[in-house]
Amino acid sequence: MTSLPATTDKTLGLVIDLDTCVGCQACVTSCKEWNTGGHMAPLTDLDPYGSEADGVWFNRVHTYEQSTENGSRTVHFPRSCLHCDAPACVTVCPTGASYKRASDGIVLVNEDLCIGCKLCSWACPYGAREFDVAVGVMKKCTLCIDRIYNENLAVEDRVPACVAACPTGARHFGDLGDPDSPVSRLVDERGGVDLMPEMGYRPTNKYLPPRHRSAGAAPDHVSALDPVTAEGGFLGWVDRMLTR
């Protein structure tokens, strides 16, 4: 049913730290690797070795420059499904293929019901959904439901592939509906934000903005190093000997 559940038992989602993300793309490739054999498999590639390589990916890392009066910084920005609380991608679906689970809030596509009308991708302002032209159905992030509940995996591996792959710990997975969960506390401590809150989709995933620079950080515009002034003592003697 594409009508939304009134409440969900859990609100599983990701917290992404834009301060520590280094843009290594490990989450991107790990997501692709897991999911091309996972719940929504395959993640078709078109012309993968040709000049117009294209394909289905659930997670894409953009790079931005943010310029403020305190200087500029490069920000790597992973973009994936936010598993919204008010997902228009679900309610516009004419077939019931798109749905939001009442148990954990994850937004999924039932590929057997999808007619490939693409309307859900038009309804998503975040670009979370990508159409698989080879299969003729819409695909999207599953929050790795085939990992997080997978009893064949070690307990510590029961997290989304992107979270498991991140070498800097920039991705966190948990229940954002529970105010005492580690992810909720992290969001509180770091001032985590919703993306495009004014659009009214109420995304579950939160983004932690980059921390403020410390006072000792290098300023934006560093002047050339000053020439070394003559010193006394041993180093001064070495300097004089080498200058000869």
Place this chain on the structure above:
Amino acid sequence: MHPALSVIAFTTATGAGYGLLVWLGLLAASGVLPASRSFALGGAGLALALITVGLLSSMLHLGRPERAWRAFSQWRSSWLSREGVASVVTYVPACLFAAGWILLERTDGAVAAAGIVAAACAAATVVTTGMIYASLKPVAQWNTPYTMPGYVIYALMSGAVLLNAILQASRTESRAVAWIAFVLIALGWFWKNMTWHHDATLSAPTTLNSATGLGGGEVRSIEWPHSEKNYLLKEMGYRIARKHALKLRMFVHVLAFGIPLAATEIAILSAGWTAGLASVIAALTLIPGLLIERWLFFAEAKHTVTLYYGGWAQ
């Protein structure tokens, strides 16, 4: 947004077909139209043909058209599903109306009742089509109060122009129908101008700062996640050169509104073959004009996802 030919043909053809069905149903019931079998075949036949061809064209847009029947299930939440249901429901009174008119050669009693119900269902279907687009918040040019009424006005306009052409071609002049067509073309032209005027004032519904959660300062895209165009850019990042858009808008002014309006005015003022020729010209220029209008409706619409790629589809 990518202007898919299947969707452009679908909305234009069903719009004209449902618009024609509205006027046939209402005017046949009120006794304005001839009860003859040949006229019924021409009028109702054309309306049902346009609707059917349009709906079949919409199937070409689907990745899995063999599952299209599933789209009737989610009418509680989805305007696309409501459109599917409405389009199928409309066939019932429309076929009864057409069959009664053609077989009995009567436009009163039960045939008139079926005609009025068919007209109401046809109008409701066009409303659902318009709402599919009007309800999409990420597309600023669609998520406006102009979108849904526009679909209804252009459907009623093309239906009236077609009906006037059929009437004149079958040498059954009706001043009333010609006037309805004239007024609707004028209203359509006004509405299109109002819509484009409103679109010119639109800005993106959100900013790249808000889209990335990076508050303050200026955020600028310096690297995309992929080197070639992906689905998002192909589907939602369609760009049209401004100079081409302006030229195409001129075609819409001339073909969809200007020539049909002048030709219909000539049809009102004249009689005989002059009026017939003018009415047919109005219909023959209106259809390509509306196809260009619909192409621009998609091509000029901008999606918020393009913000992530460093622009609002500049």
